[in-house]
Amino acid sequence: MTYTLIINSSAQGGKGQKQWPAIAKALDQTGIPYEHFFTEKRGHAISLTKELALEGKRNFVVVGGDGTLNEVINGICGQDQIPIQEFLLACIPLGSGSDWIKSHSIPSHLEKAIQLLKNPQIIEHDVGKVTYNQNEVRYFINVAGLAFDAFVVQRIDKHALKGFLGHLIYLYGLLVSLNKYSCPPFSFTVNNETIEGSYFCLNVGICKYSGGGMLLVPEANPKDALFDITVIKKMGLLEVLRNLPYLYNGKILKHKKTMHFRSSSITINTIKENIPVEVDGEFIGHTPVEFSLLKDKIKVITGTP
Numbered sequence: 001m002t003y004t005l006i007i008n009s010s011a012q013g014g015k016g017q018k019q020w021p022a023i024a025k026a027l028d029q030t031g032i033p034y035e036h037f038f039t040e041k042r043g044h045a046i047s048l049t050k051e052l053a054l055e056g057k058r059n060f061v062v063v064g065g066d067g068t069l070n071e072v073i074n075g076i077c078g079q080d081q082i083p084i085q086e087f088l089l090a091c092i093p094l095g096s097g098s099d100w101i102k103s104h105s106i107p108s109h110l111e112k113a114i115q116l117l118k119n120p121q122i123i124e125h126d127v128g129k130v131t132y133n134q135n136e137v138r139y140f141i142n143v144a145g146l147a148f149d150a151f152v153v154q155r156i157d158k159h160a161l162k163g164f165l166g167h168l169i170y171l172y173g174l175l176v177s178l179n180k181y182s183c184p185p186f187s188f189t190v191n192n193e194t195i196e197g198s199y200f201c202l203n204v205g206i207c208k209y210s211g212g213g214m215l216l217v218p219e220a221n222p223k224d225a226l227f228d229i230t231v232i233k234k235m236g237l238l239e240v241l242r243n244l245p246y247l248y249n250g251k252i253l254k255h256k257k258t259m260h261f262r263s264s265s266i267t268i269n270t271i272k273e274n275i276p277v278e279v280d281g282e283f284i285g286h287t288p289v290e291f292s293l294l295k296d297k298i299k300v301i302t303g304t305p
Contacts, residue, residue, distance in 0.1 A: 049075025
């Protein structure tokens with residue numbers, strides 16, 4: 001099996017480019033056949049992956065974080081000539097945001113992550129689809145969010161320290177955004193029920209972790225063909241600060257202001273103002289938006305089959 005590596009050149013302030021000699025050495029020592037390609041700018045991994053897929057490449061390894069992973073998924077799913085179940089996806093973590101790997105016990109240690117490629121354990125993994133701006137589409141493989149979650153992503157997206165602070169940038173963004181955020185009203189339809197109110201955030205999960213280690217969808221399972229959906233009702237600044245541990249300790253579903261659903265789709269509609277939306281930590285736009293699961297799954301190399 002030959003792997004096609006997609007390397008984020010700018011991950012963690014250029015670490016992808018700087019670490020490549022060490023990555024190549026570790027790959028060569030294992031005897032793993034591979035070819036590699038560097039991304040040139042944000043969004044390039046989408047077009048690059050699509051082009052390579054149409055040329056016959058099927059086994060992609062993301063060398064980067066959640067953002068690069070999302071772009072590669074969109075390159076694979078954004079073409080309609082090859083079924084996605086023909087593709088294999090893996091990750092060598094290298095980026096400021098690496099939440100997806102936590103759900104799959106993929107080591108952040110370079111050599112250990114590469115060992116997973118030598119003796120792959122493979123699962124069939126769900127992929128989500130987001131339809132927004134009437135006919136625009138984005139795919140995701142980890143967690144999507146709207147309201148406060150996406151509000152924070154917007155604020156940190158162009159922060160000068162984003163590539164250097166790692167997961168701390170999410171916590172920083174959360175804390176500095178709290179006093180600038182008001183919980184907007186919106187409605188959502190899930191399992192044939194429409195619910196309306198003012199909410200702090202809504203998260204749609206395929207996997208468990210997002211936002212630098214937050215567990216907003218702690219029961220999400222990437223193999224069960226269902227989204228895990230958490231909705232947190234309106235909270236004030238002090239109330240959020242008092243309950244901050246719930247965002248990280250996996251007990252969010254026990255909080256009295258939390259609603260929990262499982263479904264293969266959910267639609268969110270605007271009431272007064274458009275609500276920001278992010279997928280896999282990448283801001284994409286605003287409500288109205290529809291989330292659905294693809295019928296087909298993609299094969300993924302994991303540390304926990």
